[in-house]
Amino acid sequence: MFSLHLPGDDVADLEYDLCVIGGGVVGLAAFRQFCLAGLNVILVERGADILSGASKGNSAILHTGFDAPPGSLETACMQAGYAEYLAIAPHLNLPLLQTGAHVVAWSPEEQAALPGIVAKAHANGVMDVAEIDPTTLYAREPHLAPGALGAVEVPREHVIDPWSAPLAYAWQGLAHGGTIWRGCAVLGGARRDGLWTLDTTHGPVRARTVINAAGNHGDVVEAIARPSPFHVRPRKGQFVVFDKPASRLAASIILPVPTERTKGVLACRTIWGNLLVGPTAEDQDERDLATLDGAVLAGLIAAGTRLIPELAGETVTATYAGLRPATEFKDYQIEVLPNLGWITLGGIRSTGLTASLGIAAHAAHLYGEAIDTLPQAPAPIWTPVPNLAEHLPRPSAEGGHLICHCEAVTRAEVEAALAGPLPATSLGGLKRRTRVMLGRCQGFYCSAAVACLANGQLVDMPGAST
């Protein structure tokens, strides 16, 4: 089940049915989908580990799609993805925390927009979305700042674990015979006689069909097949995560009334028991590095404190920034090019975590329709991931040798994440698999012990052997 192939392995002559470019949540969902369908699939990811790009930093919310554009592909994928997520969550041990959401109006203008939000939700088939009065809102959210004029409730919005879920997709694909190469960048490619040969940093990869799920590099990869019909301009979102006691201050996801350009800054609990405020929406040309700005972070804290005054005095546990693959188009850029054996899954700008399973199912549909019949799928092998959610039992509940005290991570959990399947290859990857070093001390107490355990296995953390 180990999948980290190195250059020089005798694999270059293999022919795959499908090569997925990009190990983010969309690529991994597609990988899972086609592996489950019985195809011989390889996924190549340029980062040291999966989830190295857009998927490593998001708001970690499973959306109903209540506010998505009615009739759009995005809405259809979100709702299909939402339904499948709920269906497979018990089998893969994906945690779910149904917090619900409230879109809160703070001005008469925003209040006037609430009926439209309800109407849009109903047009999207999310029929339990309704307006509530301030009394009801404050009964549910007593820590919210005074002055709310009204709100829309969205009962079935969930907070989820944005990293365990795609890891579960990867594991399930691997269990069905898939292959994942990490640290493998695609440099170019050519198609001859119905077969793609992708030139990668690990040597040539041959596949009959290619899926472009390259996220923030989607248009660059698209140019291998054709002049890209879209241009990616990453939209940066900075976030502030408050320490666990702050999670008492918001029961639900607190959303502002959205603007044309962005859904705005939200506040919500996280699946790890913290409270998150963000994101910003800052367009940039840089595709890989999401830099934090101290003044912007202070502004986010101020915005959060305006929303929830008691946040003043709560301590900050983490700050991060993510890059969403925005394009000049609002909707997803999803297309099948039958003659080229190419499927584009591009421009998944901000709803990819929710929509990924729906996007993958849609891609399978396009494949079956335009490229080749999908074989009869075998019964799925379920690969449950370890639970990292705070509200559900974790291994440390039974005791054990705790290595990370802030997040109650056991040494055994870290050792498991450093071993197969798909062992962590970067410190970020290890953190995402275990929560180690993600707590309030950020590694003051445990980073040296983690480095000893990792022993040079992580590209960005020195070990005794490096």
Added chain:
Amino acid sequence: MKAQADVAIVGSGPAGLGAATALAQAGLDVVVVEREQEAGGIPRHCGHTGYGLREFQRLLTGPAYARRLVSDARAAGVAIETGTTVVALTPGGQLDLASSGGRTTLTARHVLLATGARETPRSARLIGGTRPWGVINTGALQQFTYLSGIRPFSRAVVIGTELVSFSALLTLRHAGIAAVAMVEAGPRIVARRPGDWIARLLLDVPVLVSSRLVEIEGGTQVTGVVVERNGTRFRLPCDGVVLSGSFVPETGLIKEGHLALDRGSGGPAIDQFFRTTDAQVLAAGNVLHPIETAGVAWAEGRAAAAAILADCRGDLPCGPGTQITVGGGLAYAYPQRVVAGGPPPGKLMFRARATEAATGRLVISAGGQTLWSRGARLLPERRVQLPAAPVLEAARIGEARIAFETQATS
């Protein structure tokens, strides 16, 4: 492991072990719970000398000092349970414990919190830039160097000039890591002499004052930092950043528990007998007041032990006591409240966490009436000691207030 004890102590640093040894020597049944695999606290990984003068009348390195604290405690009959985390502290002196042996419960007549303090991480400092490997606190640097034998980077910038920042310099030297510069946001070095002499003369490290770390650069590993001084930004190439000082109490255990915390100090609020708002639970050491030396924490542990022994004799007064208000340029004062009666407490102290030096008057008042005042010059991170008598008198009158009235800043 035992299910009952006279005293359960959380944390095996100088405060916890200082208290434990004194209590065991007085004949009490004492259990110290330590979540790390080794007892001794932060000094375990401070490889340089400077410890033990107050406690053992000799200079020791941190690890030797920690070993001595542990062996003295064991010799006195203290049970030290390492690798054991306190998951919850509940009223009635009950500790829920987790260790490789599983989950257990320990109930004690007195609980002493001695969980110490840690440095503020990068996130809570709201530092901009990318998030590569190589940005760590002094505590982590020391653990890499003295416990793991791993060199985390090769050329580091040290942020801060507190006492611990100079400990970081010594650690860097020990690890063979070049110190590029020290960067201090304030106009002068925070630590008392001879810290700055060590930097300038012994280690030849440039100290950049009035300079603020703005941004960290690098993809996988740090490649440099951007520093701003007098409105000008410049870049310092390095592959590591040591974020030193800015200590905060380690209160993970009690943040969501039943004890009142002082927003100013970040630690539990206590009375003059080290009792938190749960009279069965006491607190001592740096969890009360980031940050003092190991010797101060040790002495405070001993003073808390004396309070526990007094309570066992029925000598401590009860009651909610009088809250002491803090104002005017002071971040916090402790003890946070005073209970009338009982044996005379040790010295009452308060510390200011002013970001800039200030000159003015310290004033103790009650109901608007000044009971005591004197001219003072406050410096960041420096402890200021107050006479006990006027504070106790103010508490007796009620509406007790400790304030710093600024005359001028410099």
